[in-house]
Amino acid sequence: MKNDLHFDIDIPNNLFNKMVQEREDIGYYNLPSQSLDKLERFEKKFEKKHKNIQNIAVIGIGGSSLGTKAIYNFIKSSKPLKRKLYFLESTDPSTLQNLINDIDIKNTHFLVVSKSGSTIETISIFKYIYNIVNRDALYFSFITEKQSKLHKFAKSIGAKSIFIPQNVGGRFSVLSNIGLLPLKLVGVDIYKLLEGAKRMQVSFFNDGYIKNTLLKKATYVATNYNRYNINTIFAYSQSLKYFCEWFVQLWGESLGKKQNSSSLNVGLTPIGLIGPKDQHSFLQLIMEGVRNKSVTFIMVDDFRLDINIPNISLKHLEELNNINNIAFNTLINKQAKATLKSLQEIDIPIDVITLPTIDELYIGELIYYYELLTSAVGILLDINTYNQPGVENGKIILKEMLK
Amino acid sequence: MKNDLHFDIDIPNNLFNKMVQEREDIGYYNLPSQSLDKLERFEKKFEKKHKNIQNIAVIGIGGSSLGTKAIYNFIKSSKPLKRKLYFLESTDPSTLQNLINDIDIKNTHFLVVSKSGSTIETISIFKYIYNIVNRDALYFSFITEKQSKLHKFAKSIGAKSIFIPQNVGGRFSVLSNIGLLPLKLVGVDIYKLLEGAKRMQVSFFNDGYIKNTLLKKATYVATNYNRYNINTIFAYSQSLKYFCEWFVQLWGESLGKKQNSSSLNVGLTPIGLIGPKDQHSFLQLIMEGVRNKSVTFIMVDDFRLDINIPNISLKHLEELNNINNIAFNTLINKQAKATLKSLQEIDIPIDVITLPTIDELYIGELIYYYELLTSAVGILLDINTYNQPGVENGKIILKEMLK
Numbered sequence: 001m002k003n004d005l006h007f008d009i010d011i012p013n014n015l016f017n018k019m020v021q022e023r024e025d026i027g028y029y030n031l032p033s034q035s036l037d038k039l040e041r042f043e044k045k046f047e048k049k050h051k052n053i054q055n056i057a058v059i060g061i062g063g064s065s066l067g068t069k070a071i072y073n074f075i076k077s078s079k080p081l082k083r084k085l086y087f088l089e090s091t092d093p094s095t096l097q098n099l100i101n102d103i104d105i106k107n108t109h110f111l112v113v114s115k116s117g118s119t120i121e122t123i124s125i126f127k128y129i130y131n132i133v134n135r136d137a138l139y140f141s142f143i144t145e146k147q148s149k150l151h152k153f154a155k156s157i158g159a160k161s162i163f164i165p166q167n168v169g170g171r172f173s174v175l176s177n178i179g180l181l182p183l184k185l186v187g188v189d190i191y192k193l194l195e196g197a198k199r200m201q202v203s204f205f206n207d208g209y210i211k212n213t214l215l216k217k218a219t220y221v222a223t224n225y226n227r228y229n230i231n232t233i234f235a236y237s238q239s240l241k242y243f244c245e246w247f248v249q250l251w252g253e254s255l256g257k258k259q260n261s262s263s264l265n266v267g268l269t270p271i272g273l274i275g276p277k278d279q280h281s282f283l284q285l286i287m288e289g290v291r292n293k294s295v296t297f298i299m300v301d302d303f304r305l306d307i308n309i310p311n312i313s314l315k316h317l318e319e320l321n322n323i324n325n326i327a328f329n330t331l332i333n334k335q336a337k338a339t340l341k342s343l344q345e346i347d348i349p350i351d352v353i354t355l356p357t358i359d360e361l362y363i364g365e366l367i368y369y370y371e372l373l374t375s376a377v378g379i380l381l382d383i384n385t386y387n388q389p390g391v392e393n394g395k396i397i398l399k400e401m402l403k
Numbered sequence: 404m405k406n407d408l409h410f411d412i413d414i415p416n417n418l419f420n421k422m423v424q425e426r427e428d429i430g431y432y433n434l435p436s437q438s439l440d441k442l443e444r445f446e447k448k449f450e451k452k453h454k455n456i457q458n459i460a461v462i463g464i465g466g467s468s469l470g471t472k473a474i475y476n477f478i479k480s481s482k483p484l485k486r487k488l489y490f491l492e493s494t495d496p497s498t499l500q501n502l503i504n505d506i507d508i509k510n511t512h513f514l515v516v517s518k519s520g521s522t523i524e525t526i527s528i529f530k531y532i533y534n535i536v537n538r539d540a541l542y543f544s545f546i547t548e549k550q551s552k553l554h555k556f557a558k559s560i561g562a563k564s565i566f567i568p569q570n571v572g573g574r575f576s577v578l579s580n581i582g583l584l585p586l587k588l589v590g591v592d593i594y595k596l597l598e599g600a601k602r603m604q605v606s607f608f609n610d611g612y613i614k615n616t617l618l619k620k621a622t623y624v625a626t627n628y629n630r631y632n633i634n635t636i637f638a639y640s641q642s643l644k645y646f647c648e649w650f651v652q653l654w655g656e657s658l659g660k661k662q663n664s665s666s667l668n669v670g671l672t673p674i675g676l677i678g679p680k681d682q683h684s685f686l687q688l689i690m691e692g693v694r695n696k697s698v699t700f701i702m703v704d705d706f707r708l709d710i711n712i713p714n715i716s717l718k719h720l721e722e723l724n725n726i727n728n729i730a731f732n733t734l735i736n737k738q739a740k741a742t743l744k745s746l747q748e749i750d751i752p753i754d755v756i757t758l759p760t761i762d763e764l765y766i767g768e769l770i771y772y773y774e775l776l777t778s779a780v781g782i783l784l785d786i787n788t789y790n791q792p793g794v795e796n797g798k799i800i801l802k803e804m805l806k
Contacts, residue, residue: 061679061680061683062680062682062683062684063683066684077497077498077501078497089680090641090677090679090680090735091679091731091734091735091738092639092640092641092642092706092731092735093706093708093710093730093731093732093735094480094481094640094641094642094706094708094761095480095640095641095642096710096731097708097710098480117719117720118720118722118723120723120726120734120738121679123717123720123723123726124712124723124726124731124734127712127713127715127717127726127727128710128712128713128731130713130715131713131715135715149719149720150719150720152718152719153717153718153719153720156718156719157718170683229632229693229695230633230672236495237495237497237498238493238495238497238498239495239497239498245684248684248685249683249684249685252684252685252687252688252692253683253684253685253686253687253688255688255692256687256688256689256690256691256692256693257687257691257692258691265691265692265693265694266692266693267688267691267692267693268692269633269672269674269688269692269693269695269696271672271674274493276464276493276494276524277464277465277492277493279465279794279797280464280465280466280573280652280656280794281465281469281648281651281652281655281656282651282652282655282656283656283793283794283797284655284656284659284660284791284792284793284794285655285656285658285659285670285672285793286659286793287659287793287794287796288659288660288661288668288670288792288793289655289658289659289660289668289669289670289671289672290632290659290668290669290670290672291668292632292672293672303495303496303497305496305497305500307496307499307500307531309527309530309531310530310531310533310534312530312533312534312538314526314530314556315555315556315559315560316520316552316553316555316556316559317520317521317526317552317553317556319521320521320523320526320527322802322805322806323523323526323527323530323805324530326805327496328494328495328496328499328527328531329496331494331523331527332493332494332495332496334801334804334805335494335523335801337804338797338798338800338801338804339797341797341800342796342797342800345796358497388687389687389691390686390687390688390689390690390691391682391683391686391687391690393690393745393748394682394686394741394742394744394745395741397741397744397745398737398738398741399725401737401740401741402725402726402729402737403725
């Protein structure tokens with residue numbers, strides 16, 4: 001991928017070193033080099049035992065599903081996969097009921113994903129489905145922390161578990177077994193995915209092309225967090241819709257915090273937009289509303305799909321003959337560039353990420369790039385990027401209500 | 404529906420009168436009382452001619468599809484509809500190709516929706532499909548302005564058109580034929596939908612329960628637009644996901660404007676969240692980030708679906724026995740209330756909308772409520788709520804690029 005910044009700023013001296021230091025403790029940094037032995041053994045046994053299974057269903061919420069969904073939807077937009085992947089995450093009764101009606105349960109294997117096993121949405125949905133299949137453990141595998149309560153439960157019913165490293169937080173976990181196992185089982189090339197992440201890692205830590213760009217962008221964003229408090233991604237491909245949702249969690253939950261030194265409330269608000277659709281929705285606000293938004297364009301250079309607007313002249317609509325014979329691939333990127341150009345005329349920070357095409361390599365790069373960027377901004381904002389104390393109170397209140 | 408505000412403010416004297424005045428010129432206000440004769444005649448002929456058609460596909464973008472999608476997805480989550488409704492809006496080649504592969508074109512009728520007929524996404528997709536069906540006009544009907552170029556084109560190929568009133572803007576058009584025709588054709592009860600809108604209209608203009616609440620909320624939002632620049636909806640039902648997208652366009656595109664008197668850039672940033680999913684994503688930022696967000700909870704009181712968490716005690720997970728035997732309907736609303744309670748402890752404006760259940764009546768109320776609210780805020784911000792000059796420049800640049 002490429003990343004062009006349309007702004008400039010000096011990078012603080014110690015920022016890079018602080019990231020090198022963080023890498024020692026924060027587990028996600030080193031996921032690109034993890035051993036896949038256990039995952040491969042798990043998969044081999046799975047394929048032997050369940051070779052006719054047609055669907056995988058993830059029961060998990062937040063960090064246990066958003067990243068997997070992002071990669072799955074990106075890849076499946078451009079190539080057929082060997083299995084379908086479903087996500088069960090909502091306690092909304094209609095949604096749950098409709099999903100269960102849609103899924104052919106007999107041909108589905110469920111992956112229950114929770115670090116601790118105490119996630120209320122995950123366990124309530126698990127109980128519901130466990131009941132439907134008459135408590136048959138064969139339908140389930142578990143992705144959790146070693147020796148967690150969920151792991152112990154899995155053992156007690158004779159179901160398989162695979163583990164998440166303890167120092168990898170939920171929203172940074174997509175390149176751990178949380179994402180890798182379901183993606184592997186449906187046929188996503190996880191080796192290429194990790195290779196992409198690895199390329200980004202090497203480029204960043206070994207003085208490659210992304211190092212300065214990423215540090216500069218982080219510095220600009222963090223320094224101007226008051227003025228440009230909203231960071232939008234404007235992705236010109238529907239296949240990045242769930243990537244945007246993943247980004248919203250990563251950015252919002254990591255960076256919305258009390259400052260370590262001052263306990264001031266800081267934070268940056270993430271918004272995901274899809275082009276050209278949101279030109280007809282959100283663009284007006286960026287152009288003429290309060291100038292508090294940065295925009296990162298993401299474009300796919302080559303969709304590898306040759307479909308053109310046919311050469312048809314429509315009576316009374318001849319002014320639109322200018323799109324005849326143009327590839328949709330060309331049209332959507334021209335739309336992105338026209339929007340970019342119109343936004344360059346106002347005083348907001350803009351940058352452009354270009355993915356060469358839709359495949360595992362580039363989404364691996366993009367994911368790892370955004371994780372590094374989030375870490376860098378967190379350091380500059382002087383916050384703890386990796387916790388989420390603000391959501392605990394609601395959980396305590398709910399527990400009280402359920403008594 | 405009910406709307407409880409957790410804040411108070413004095414309403415400016417002339418706000419209500421200005422809305423009464425606006426109602427004379429701005430077409431959407433009066434849509435609840437429109438005549439449906441033409442739509443009914445259109446439908447009768449359609450059902451005679453196309454009774455075996457199984458799918459309706461809307462070719463349209465922005466205001467031509469968002470509202471229809473919002474209502475369709477809300478209603479279909481709780482009752483079976485007689486036809487499927489598809490939306491073709493993206494120039495993304497993969498999305499377009501995948502959609503066309505999914506749709507059984509032979510059994511589909513396409514509604515081409517564009518006020519002017521010059522919407523580039525709509526016409527390029529139309530041309531593509533028109534070519535696939537060998538320019539057979541039978542596949543298409545048109546929803547457009549009378550005497551528009553698109554209407555003239557439709558006549559030239561012998562296809563039917565139905566019209567949009569000239570004084571109804573795109574993002575306020577869902578209760579015109581733009582939304583009503585596709586919704587009617589798939590079996591949504593549009594009479595109940597309009598009845599809901601009418602109830603809201605009467606309640607507002609004839610001194611009913613909503614008048615003060617709505618004016619107060621608009622005043623609070625507009626007065627504090629600098630401090631609370633981001634307005635989030637936290638909807639506790641997946642069925643409201645596309646309602647949130649509709650809201651984002653309505654709010655963002657209407658209110659992000661240069662002020663009439665000062666040409667200052669004003670505006671409010673809309674964000675749609677879905678609970679409980681986004682408790683695991685965005686909630687941390689609301690709680691501990693910059694306190695620049697208001698939150699409107701939307702809850703569905705009764706999903707009318709009796710599914711419970713079974714009474715299963717899981718070994719090692721006994722602490723979660725507190726959810727046993729609880730209805731998912733109860734759980735999701737308790738989750739909403741727990742989140743609400745935790746947010747009440749910080750200094751942000753909160754209000755709660757409760758929909759009695761999922762049906763046409765209440766989504767009709769909700770839609771009209773938000774339209775009125777947007778108009779009221781627009782008046783207070785001293786802007787033109789109904790135009791979108793900021794998106795024109797991009798269109799001109801694109802035209803240049805396509806030369």
